[in-house]
Amino acid sequence: MFTAFKQSIKALSANPARTVLTTLGIMIGISTVILVLSAGAGFRSLINDQVNALGSNTLFIQTRVPPTTKNRAASSAGGGPSEAAFSGVVITSFKQRDLDDIAKLNNVVGDYGEVIGQAVVSYGNTDKSAMYYGASASKFQIDQHTLKEGRFYTQAEDNSAAQVAILGDTLAQNLFNQTDPIGQLIHVGNLNFQVIGVYNPLGLAGGGTADDSLYLPLGTAQKKLLGIDYLAIGVVQLKDINLSDVTTAQINNIMAYNHSITDPVKYDFTVESQAQALATFNVIFNGITILLIAIAAISLIVGGVGIMNIMYVVVTERTAEIGLKKALGAKNSDILSEFLMESILVTIIGGVIGILFGGFLGWIISLIATSSGLTWTFSVPVYAILLAVGVSAAIGISFGVLPARQASKMDPITALQYE
Numbered sequence: 460m461f462t463a464f465k466q467s468i469k470a471l472s473a474n475p476a477r478t479v480l481t482t483l484g485i486m487i488g489i490s491t492v493i494l495v496l497s498a499g500a501g502f503r504s505l506i507n508d509q510v511n512a513l514g515s516n517t518l519f520i521q522t523r524v525p526p527t528t529k530n531r532a533a534s535s536a537g538g539g540p541s542e543a544a545f546s547g548v549v550i551t552s553f554k555q556r557d558l559d560d561i562a563k564l565n566n567v568v569g570d571y572g573e574v575i576g577q578a579v580v581s582y583g584n585t586d587k588s589a590m591y592y593g594a595s596a597s598k599f600q601i602d603q604h605t606l607k608e609g610r611f612y613t614q615a616e617d618n619s620a621a622q623v624a625i626l627g628d629t630l631a632q633n634l635f636n637q638t639d640p641i642g643q644l645i646h647v648g649n650l651n652f653q654v655i656g657v658y659n660p661l662g663l664a665g666g667g668t669a670d671d672s673l674y675l676p677l678g679t680a681q682k683k684l685l686g687i688d689y690l691a692i693g694v695v696q697l698k699d700i701n702l703s704d705v706t707t708a709q710i711n712n713i714m715a716y717n718h719s720i721t722d723p724v725k726y727d728f729t730v731e732s733q734a735q736a737l738a739t740f741n742v743i744f745n746g747i748t749i750l751l752i753a754i755a756a757i758s759l760i761v762g763g764v765g766i767m768n769i770m771y772v773v774v775t776e777r778t779a780e781i782g783l784k785k786a787l788g789a790k791n792s793d794i795l796s797e798f799l800m801e802s803i804l805v806t807i808i809g810g811v812i813g814i815l816f817g818g819f820l821g822w823i824i825s826l827i828a829t830s831s832g833l834t835w836t837f838s839v840p841v842y843a844i845l846l847a848v849g850v851s852a853a854i855g856i857s858f859g860v861l862p863a864r865q866a867s868k869m870d871p872i873t874a875l876q877y878e
Contacts, residue, residue: 478805481769484762485809485854486816489847491755493817494824496843499748501825504836506740516700517601518707518732520557520693520714522550525725550727551689552718558693560713566706569696571598574680574687580673581646582634589630590672591647593680601696609641609656617676620683625656629670647673650683660831703732759850762809763858770802770862782869795863802859803852810851814844 558570573594580589596614612623624645631640631654640654652675661669681687697706707730714728715721784794818839828835 477769481766481805482809482812484758484765485806485851486813488755488759488762489810489813489851490817490820491758492752492847493814493839493843494820495748495751495755497818497821497837497839498824499744500838500840501821501828501835502744505828506737516697518695518697518703518710518730520553520695520710520728520730522553522691522727523729524550525727551687552727553690553693554688555690557714557717560717561695561710564706564709566698566702567695568698569597569601571595571601571694572677572690573598573692573694574677574685575691576680576685578648578684580630580634582643585634587630587633591675591680591684592672593675593677595677598694601694604661605659607657607659609654611656612676617678620678621676622650622652622679622683623655623676624652625658625674626654627658627670627672628660630673631657648684707732759854763854766802766805766854767858767862770798770859771865773801774798774862774865778869791868798863799856799859802863803855806851806855810847814847
């Protein structure tokens with residue numbers, strides 16, 4: 460086996476250009492697999508960080524359009540990232556009284572409602588179209604995100620519909636550049652708002668627009684900007700997350716009673732925990748990961764076919780050499796081992812380079828993500844490396860065995876006459 464290894468190294472080094480081109484397909488496929496799994500691990504760390512920041516012991520209430528409902532409202536104002544908003548129909552039945560009733564449950568320690576809108580935000584000569592989130596002041600007792608500077612608004616400011624705003628990090632930079640935004644007046648639509656705070660980078664929270672958004676008291680957003688009295692989203696903090704199923708059932712009962720709904724199919728709301736949302740995300744993300752790996756597998760198969768073709772060419776070129784070796788006493792197994800070893804080495808080299816290159820690309824992505832303020836942990840999972848090495852070896856054996864068998868079965872007399 461060691462002799463076959465030395466001869467394979469010698470054969471590969473004799474034609475480096477062909478060796479590099481042969482390994483290219485394997486390298487691209489393996490690096491893609493490593494990149495997908497490495498980026499996936501980083502993205503999961505980002506999502507987990509966002510879940511922890513929002514509070515892992517929370518339930519989300521969102522409006523939805525029941526299957527039998529066609530038109531529950533004519534206006535699209537105040538829609539949130541829910542089924543109702545995407546359908547173009549807005550459910551107007553979710554009110555603050557629902558949250559007030561939910562707050563009386565034994566397992567509930569806090570809650571807040573939220574509405575979402577869009578407006579042009581201006582300061583000086585700079586105009587930006589931005590999303591705004593109106594939420595009650597109790598949000599800041601549940602949400603773990605922190606401020607870079609300034610303060611949160613108070614419940615008194617929320618009750619009085621005060622025109623104060625907290626800016627996302629990116630929006631603050633775009634509007635004020637090097638100017639200190641605290642205390643400055645900005646225009647949101649046709650109204651003036653005083654900036655009282657700026658968030659640290661929020662990342663993906665709020666559907667990927669959080670850093671480009673601003674945050675207002677709920678009463679202000681409802682009364683002065685949207686002209687509504689209903690909510691798009693409700694967030695409920697639990698005392699004991701282990702009782703989330705029981706609390707969810709209780710919330711369903713309260714909401715159904717308040718909305719005069721007896722058939723669960725006709726619920727115009729959904730209640731979901733962070734754990735359920737994370738489980739849904741994992742199912743979707745795992746499906747996408749499998750799809751991307753399947754696409755990368757096509758490159759691996761193409762690379763394997765390339766190796767097999769090259770090995771057939773190599774066998775043809777070295778026919779006389781094979782005949783001489785067999786005439787000098789080499790066994791069929793010796794010839795088979797040599798050419799099969801050569802094929803395996805090509806795929807292993809391509810696999811190692813692919814692992815390094817894929818890991819390098821994953822590291823570059825993590826640098827870009829962290830420089831953007833995202834919590835992105837760079838890692839190359841051990842199972843990704845084992846998978847890459849295993850696939851490389853399997854391809855080398857699978858696609859190299861036929862050319863190697865052809866070489867081993869050559870008749871030495873016929874092979875010597877080839878030249």
